[in-house]
Amino acid sequence: MTVTKIDVRKGAYHDSVTLLQVSRTVAGTPGVSAAQVAMATELNVEVLTSMGFDIPDTAGPNDLVVAVRGDDDAAVAAGLAKADAELSATSKGSAGGFGEAPPPRTTGSAVRSGSTEVAMISVPGRFATAEALDAIAAGASVMLFSDNVSVEDEVLLKDAAAQADVLVMGPDCGTAVIGGVALGFANVVSAGPIGMVAASGTGAQQIMCLLDAAGVGISNCLGVGGRDLKSAVGARSTRQALAALAADEATSSIVVVSKPPDEEVLVDLEAYAGGLGLPVRWATLGAGRPDLTTALEAVLEAEGHAVPEWPKWLSDNDPEAGSIAGSLRGLFCGGTLADDAMLLAADALGDIRSNIPLRDDLALGPGLKHDGHLVIDFGDDGLTQGRAHPMIDPTLRMERIAAEALDPTCGVLLLDLVLGFGAHQDPAGELAEAIRAAKQSARTAGRELPVVVSLTGTEGDPQGLTRTAETLAAADASVFLSNRDATRHALSFLGSAS
Amino acid sequence: MSEMTSSSPLRGLLSAESPAVATAGVQLFADALREQAVTVVEADWQPPMEGTEAHLAAVMADVRRAEANATAYARMTAAGAELCDVKQAKDALGLERGTFLHAGPPIEWERMSGPLKGALIGAVLFEGLADNAEAAEKALAAGQFAFEPCHHRDAVGPMAGVVSPSMWMYGLRDEVHDAWSWCSLNEGLGKVLRYGAYGPEVVDRLHWMTDVLGPILQQSVRATGPFDIKTILAQMLQMGDEGHNRNRAGSLMLLRELLPGMITADAPSSDIAEAVRFSGANEHFFLNLGMPACKLATMAAHGVPGSSVVTTMARNGTDFGIRVSGTGDQWFTGPANTPEGLFLGDYGPEDANPDIGDSAITETGGIGGFAMAAAPAIVKFVGGDVAFALQATQRMYEITSGEHPMFQVPILDFRGTPTGIDVVSVVRTGILPQINTGMAGRVAGTGQVGAGLVTPPAECFPAALAALAAAVPERT
């Protein structure tokens, strides 16, 4: 007498080789004459039927059938037990633990162990060249956040990268977005057809946030480092980035964002871009050239998009236009935003002292003090040695805000705040508190101190654009998404601006 | 249209499905990426050895280096090693009477450690150049004899590594690169010359090895050889040996090869029996074949301009020295460390001499401490636990150029052993090569006191890096 047992198991997937092996093992059990373990697809049911197994109609293609025929109950039970044992043995993954490999110790080793496309290097600058060379040799493109890397090393790295057909983004590169992945400081923006090349971190963030506000997404944003458009570097990375974006299916036009470039580099680059077969547009700062917002508005128009009214949150208690006697005090974390503001303000105010001056004779001394108009970039190399970037650690700027509040020559405070990945998790509360305190101490001294914030961010950012802006506005700051509009608003308070 | 993806710029960076990112430095960035569901490999980055950044940048930017290291690694792993002959040192190396070879980098008598001095005294006595130990020591101190590193004659010697003209040497040949290397015969354990012992029983044994063992081995090799030593190395790693401090399987396999020729040698049967017994009783019998095999491999890798691969690590009991493929015959030395591990009998750490011997050639060639994971039983002998053995091998991948195609570690899924130490990687990571070693007694004549683990002194590597940096051609 033979015994047949058919077990239908719902939702029990196994790969085909496993099932083949299980079928064989079960069939080899003493006393078992036939066995088949398979998913109950139509054709497998046919096979099972031809073997004499009667499969119930309820069995569907996602169900596992264990069919065993044997000499007696005991043999069939043994066969089923064997099937269970084999199936459960295969469902345990090979675990790590004892004998696990130690973590990689160098950038190249990390790149190789994960076959990563990108290496993000943020080691202290003097060690950065070695790590970047290592990553390039391992075949990864490099996002080099480290600053204090010499221009000679930058050229060396970029030549090595071109040779290896990878890209060096940096040094001192804060922002990149590749295929929707934000590297470093970047905002959450939607995917779209605009490709960006950025020789500027916060400049790139300002542009992508304005695009986002206009409802236009980006494909990629490739950083190249703030010096790439200087003669010494000769746009080495920018050319590579432009070529890559030109070949990218998702990109239909390109915007190049840059701190003030060297003229001859820009001329060559424009010629190069002309041969790429897609529109390349420029948001390159400099005297006589449009500010970031205006340049971006031209891009939108050229792309056939309407220019929206840029979001702003005005304070109800701002003093009247032209009513303030003191000077402009711009305290920035973003170097390009500072440049952008200075270029705009210089048109209205004339000379502006700075630690990143427009002209050498306008440089601030070591104490960064001056009675006149001044703009300070707290993210500059000189102020970040041995401490984190002010977008992560705002201490220095907070101290300066308090000091300006007590300075009778300070007429208006212009601040930037950049949201997004990498930035402070909740910067608004702290900054709002500092703004309140500043206004209060100015008031105690008999002054009215308007505060304007240039807020770079999107609704999708972890910190939230509106939420942040409202927190700041509640502290009586006027808040603008456009750095141009923020700067103009700040200028409007000053007597000299009218 | 069809050729589009293959020529995608930047290695397809912009068409990657979901770019994965390696990070080094600020952890915040790795966290921000993980929040975006990006696969992140975080390097456990630490600053390189002090004061090396400029040299690192220069050497890593050397356009020759990648190819030079690939060449050195390829030669190292391609080198063959066949036992082809057994000869006396005077014939094999042209070693002149009154000249003695020793382990490690060059050293003068005054700075020699106890075991090396003891071994030289023993060798002088063995060669009949002095009547007693005092006379031998006086003559050695008086500069009557010449000393030279084994490595300068393409030879290697374990522990003190002392070789005199009458001693018999195994001759191994690398057919691929047409090279020979040589190593003395192993004397067994306990009170032996290589551990600095020079008593009558030591000298008597050397005479017996010269008169009886050497000729029998020579007949065996010449009659039934050559024997492929590289293959034995590959096999013994799969049998629980690491080829430096554990040679049990290798010794048995070697004996299996040699026995037929030994038994049929033209010698009295009592001599043959003693030669076979002596060889079979020594579980480190194979070490003296594994070392010259690794010497052939590292010699093949030597002399590639621009290569930062280490081709020699050797110690004389006072100094640890390394040589590098791209810096010629220059030694980079530092004071030898004292091994840490387990001691025989009543001996303790205070009895141990600093690191000594050419046997670190095994690690240089990708076995020994580098293959510790293949020999978990070694931890009973050198200290540590099995997890440590697995870690040790895996850590060495960080400082090596490649994975040996023939020497494989079963427990690491037959991954090749880490091979071809790169000076640049050592300097960058601060990870020092892991060496398994025997420990000699500090006092001349003591012999072996234990076995353990040791690393080179760190300063050898920045010194070698500086020399590599100085040799980088000007960029054009």
Place this chain on the structure above:
Amino acid sequence: MQSRIPAAASPLARDLVAGAHRRAVVLAAFPTALYLGFEAHAEVLPVVTSDALVLPTALRLAASGPFDWGVAGGDVVTVGGGAVALPSRGIHVVRSWRPRRVATGAANATPFDWAPLLAEIGRGEGLTPRADDVLCGALLAARARGVARPEALPVERTTSLSASLLVAAHAGYAVSSVVDHVTHAVAGSPEREVTRECVLAIGHTSGAGLLEGIDLVLNHVNSPVAQGVSS
């Protein structure tokens, strides 16, 4: 262990995850992959760790496996609103990834008889029956060579997972290494030998099945007889 796990979604499965909350059945839970099935037969959402085979419809996690999903085959979970709610933790979509797609080749008049392949759908054991792998490979190669493909596939005859992969392949989507190989094989570039090995390494027999299907179509199209005698 964090309870909120970020994930990247394929645009092919975006609607499944982002839409209204729905019940899904755990079809299988492996150390590196979780397969969730919905009412419609070919609707399957794979959730995979970084070291798993990334199917074109998958929700990708950043970390490598093994992963303790906390569910077993047959369990019911909720999917929707940009998340997969597992009993112990939530998997949240934070961005999209870009599945590779075979480019459509210029139209090719060579007819290809799909009937024999379609008849085999569902034959073979396991996750993706081998006959389905062959069909997937053939569909991808046909797209690349501009060969007409069947309008509809009788996917109800195979497992849900395999059905979802057939639908993806019909639209040109596949595992990255398969797209690479089809591209190289069609171009006749020397890299095709390397990419072939990569495909062969997929699953246990899936790679071989895919290659069989790719070769079937390419050999058919390339054979002089099939192309006819030019006048």
